[in-house]
Amino acid sequence: MANVTIRDIARRAKVGVGTVSRVLNxxxxxxxxxxxxxxxxxxxxxxxxxxIARRLSLxxxxxxxxxxxxxxxxxxxxxxRGVQHVLGDSEYDLVLYSVGNPTQRDSYxxxxxxxxxxxxxxxxxxxxxxxxxxRLLHSKVPNVMIGSVHQTLHQVRVDDxxxxxxxxxxxxxLGHRRIGLISDYIDTPWHFVPMRDRFRGYQxxxxxxxxxxxxDFTIQGPHGRDxxxxxxxxxxxxxxxxSAIFACSDTQAIGVLDAAQKLGIRVPEELSVVGYDGIRxxxxxxxxxxxxxxxxxxxxxxxxxxxNIVNPMPGPKVITLPIELVIRGTTAPxxx
Amino acid sequence: MANVTIRDIARRAKVGVGTVSRVLNxxxxxxxxxxxxxxxxxxxxxxxxxxIARRLSLxxxxxxxxxxxxxxxxxxxxxxRGVQHVLGDSEYDLVLYSVGNPTQRDSYxxxxxxxxxxxxxxxxxxxxxxxxxxRLLHSKVPNVMIGSVHQTLHQVRVDDxxxxxxxxxxxxxLGHRRIGLISDYIDTPWHFVPMRDRFRGYQxxxxxxxxxxxxDFTIQGPHGRDxxxxxxxxxxxxxxxxSAIFACSDTQAIGVLDAAQKLGIRVPEELSVVGYDGIRxxxxxxxxxxxxxxxxxxxxxxxxxxxNIVNPMPGPKVITLPIELVIRGTTAPxxx
DNA sequence: CTGTTAGCGCATTCAC
DNA sequence: GTGAATGCGCTAACAG
Numbered sequence: 001m002a003n004v005t006i007r008d009i010a011r012r013a014k015v016g017v018g019t020v021s022r023v024l025n026x027x028x029x030x031x032x033x034x035x036x037x038x039x040x041x042x043x044x045x046x047x048x049x050x051x052i053a054r055r056l057s058l059x060x061x062x063x064x065x066x067x068x069x070x071x072x073x074x075x076x077x078x079x080x081r082g083v084q085h086v087l088g089d090s091e092y093d094l095v096l097y098s099v100g101n102p103t104q105r106d107s108y109x110x111x112x113x114x115x116x117x118x119x120x121x122x123x124x125x126x127x128x129x130x131x132x133x134x135r136l137l138h139s140k141v142p143n144v145m146i147g148s149v150h151q152t153l154h155q156v157r158v159d160d161x162x163x164x165x166x167x168x169x170x171x172x173x174l175g176h177r178r179i180g181l182i183s184d185y186i187d188t189p190w191h192f193v194p195m196r197d198r199f200r201g202y203q204x205x206x207x208x209x210x211x212x213x214x215x216d217f218t219i220q221g222p223h224g225r226d227x228x229x230x231x232x233x234x235x236x237x238x239x240x241x242x243s244a245i246f247a248c249s250d251t252q253a254i255g256v257l258d259a260a261q262k263l264g265i266r267v268p269e270e271l272s273v274v275g276y277d278g279i280r281x282x283x284x285x286x287x288x289x290x291x292x293x294x295x296x297x298x299x300x301x302x303x304x305x306x307x308n309i310v311n312p313m314p315g316p317k318v319i320t321l322p323i324e325l326v327i328r329g330t331t332a333p334x335x336x
Numbered sequence: 337m338a339n340v341t342i343r344d345i346a347r348r349a350k351v352g353v354g355t356v357s358r359v360l361n362x363x364x365x366x367x368x369x370x371x372x373x374x375x376x377x378x379x380x381x382x383x384x385x386x387x388i389a390r391r392l393s394l395x396x397x398x399x400x401x402x403x404x405x406x407x408x409x410x411x412x413x414x415x416x417r418g419v420q421h422v423l424g425d426s427e428y429d430l431v432l433y434s435v436g437n438p439t440q441r442d443s444y445x446x447x448x449x450x451x452x453x454x455x456x457x458x459x460x461x462x463x464x465x466x467x468x469x470x471r472l473l474h475s476k477v478p479n480v481m482i483g484s485v486h487q488t489l490h491q492v493r494v495d496d497x498x499x500x501x502x503x504x505x506x507x508x509x510l511g512h513r514r515i516g517l518i519s520d521y522i523d524t525p526w527h528f529v530p531m532r533d534r535f536r537g538y539q540x541x542x543x544x545x546x547x548x549x550x551x552d553f554t555i556q557g558p559h560g561r562d563x564x565x566x567x568x569x570x571x572x573x574x575x576x577x578x579s580a581i582f583a584c585s586d587t588q589a590i591g592v593l594d595a596a597q598k599l600g601i602r603v604p605e606e607l608s609v610v611g612y613d614g615i616r617x618x619x620x621x622x623x624x625x626x627x628x629x630x631x632x633x634x635x636x637x638x639x640x641x642x643x644n645i646v647n648p649m650p651g652p653k654v655i656t657l658p659i660e661l662v663i664r665g666t667t668a669p670x671x672x
Numbered sequence: 673c674t675g676t677t678a679g680c681g682c683a684t685t686c687a688c
Numbered sequence: 689g690t691g692a693a694t695g696c697g698c699t700a701a702c703a704g
Contacts, residue, residue, distance in 0.1 A: 005696095006698060016675035017675085021698065029673060034673085048450060050392075050697055050698070052391045052696085053452075053696070055388045055698090056680050056681070056697080056698075057700085061387075071416060081406075088434060093431045094431060095431045096430045100424070114384060281616075346691095354691060357683055365689065388680085388682095389682045392680085393695080452697090676702085676703080682696090686693085687693100
């Protein structure tokens with residue numbers, strides 16, 4: 001019942017605590033014989049060293065903090081899985097911080113950017129402002145941004161600009177001219193950069209095709225399936241309604257499908273829809289989408305972080321992961 | 337750069353470390369004046385106490401360990417969200433342990449069931465064997481099972497037996513007689529009790545209706561959409577193929593829908609499908625399903641755990657959450 | 673190779 | 689009210 005400590009083992013094995021510590025840490029500087037005796041004592045007393053004491057003594061937390069916005073969005077879960085996949089094999093514990101609002105986000109950026117909180121920080125889709133980035137840098141705590149950017153920080157990202165262009169180009173190639181866009185708010189306190197880049201890619205594609213950009217065809221709003229549905233309804237009720245819609249996330253794309261169904265508009269005959277992310281739901285729904293390697297981004301981010309813990313790289317390392325347009329059943333030439 | 341410790345604050349404020357500690361912990365036994373001075377020093381040096389040192393000194397880890405099988409299944413993510421929702425407002429960190437195989441599960445049961453690892457344990461859908469339960473009990477570490485059962489442990493669960501009955505009864509009421517069932521392996525080293533109960537509920541409903549149980553209509557296999565699809569294909573290729581299938585999870589139900597599509601069998605005209613869980617995909621797919629309160633179960637489990645940390649209850653507390661049959665578009669009377 | 677000792681940073685006595 | 693001292697369990701440096 002009473003906690004068994006390293007001292008108990010030492011006493012039991014009739015050695016010093018130093019020796020016990022040595023066998024615990026696989027130090028070669030201990031004879032086979034004593035190692036055996038110590039291990040025996042450990043087994044008999046079912047002893048396991050206290051991680052807390054260990055951390056304090058080592059001056060390391062043996063912990064990686066993962067900060068992400070709500071666990072609600074499937075895309076974040078996929079990334080988290082990737083992170084867990086890597087961390088599961090490491091010596092680090094994964095502690096989870098879920099951010100519900102900008103205030104919370106800021107407090108995490110403040111609290112975690114100091115020694116003794118975590119040995120490494122992983123931020124997902126939560127771009128820091130300059131001051132926060134500065135603080136991170138100054139704190140010397142290794143960190144990696146996944147799915148968000150900052151000039152001074154390590155990051156793994158995808159080329160969202162290109163992705164937006166790819167999606168739009170696909171629609172243009174099919175023959176669409178009136179192409180709507182639905183996205184999150186682009187200028188929010190969250191600074192959700194990827195969305196903004198996708199939007200710009202959309203503009204670029206239009207421009208390249210010689211179409212004029214019509215801001216009436218773009219709507220921004222809060223994220224979510226139902227919200228996207230409402231936005232799409234607004235777009236589809238126009239007399240000159242678009243024949244195709246690029247939704248900046250799969251969740252929103254599914255909302256668009258809802259809207260089409262509600263209004264009796266057939267997909268893809270009367271309306272083409274492209275999403276973004278490549279969450280599993282997209283496959284269920286036969287949604288054409290721009291797939292980004294979500295799981296992979298988690299893996300890469302975690303690995304980059306672990307490397308940086310071992311030996312910190314100076315310059316910001318940017319890993320850009322490839323994206324891919326996956327054509328399924330929700331896009332087709334305009335039925336006119 | 338150098339770590340600022342409580343001692344630095346004490347020196348700066350010209351007080352003892354004890355006093356600083358007191359203001360950090362809101363002890364009333366400190367004058368307004370000195371409190372002010374200390375807080376001032378803390379602010380000036382941007383000091384924050386080291387959680388690790390705090391933990392060691394307090395003898396508490398300030399940590400809740402959440403153990404769950406792969407992060408892959410949406411149902412687990414929902415529960416995790418519920419847990420996070422509660423823990424986010426507490427003083428505890430949420431550390432995540434993802435279990436990939438039975439060996440890993442067993443090692444977590446062993447390692448976490450001792451002092452100084454976590455102040456509380458949350459196991460999701462990972463029923464312990466008697467020895468593990470015994471060890472948990474003996475370790476005195478507060479713990480709660482979510483979605484799995486053991487006679488001696490606190491748990492929050494749903495009535496899976498009733499759920500299985502409910503789903504099957506629904507199909508019977510619609511007029512179906514040949515009702516297939518697809519489930520995980522029921523007798524595995526994972527001891528996935530809920531599945532077994534759903535299966536038994538199915539049998540019970542058949543029995544009540546006076547139908548004979550036909551084991552040819554039940555298939556067990558590894559979990560997963562594709563796996564379920566393969567099983568369903570097997571079922572649906574029989575000359576006397578079932579007119580309805582109860583899949584023991586939504587993921588599997590979606591696999592069944594895949595199979596129907598592949599074989600050109602219309603749902604619900606030629607085949608009715610009922611799922612189980614109530615994940616969001618189910619809504620997307622218009623799937624009739626038995627909805628269990630996943631998020632809620634996480635919330636309840638976390639709350640129960642926190643209560644038990646404050647003052648441990650002796651007897652095992654069992655919270656049973658209500659389930660609900662949600663009828664959507666995949667069930668209808670048999671088209672014959 | 674091995675025992676002893678000095679911290680790691682904080683909370684908590686116990687005197688004053 | 690407050691300061692000084694002790695211990696939480698472990699690692700690492702230092703003698704031997």
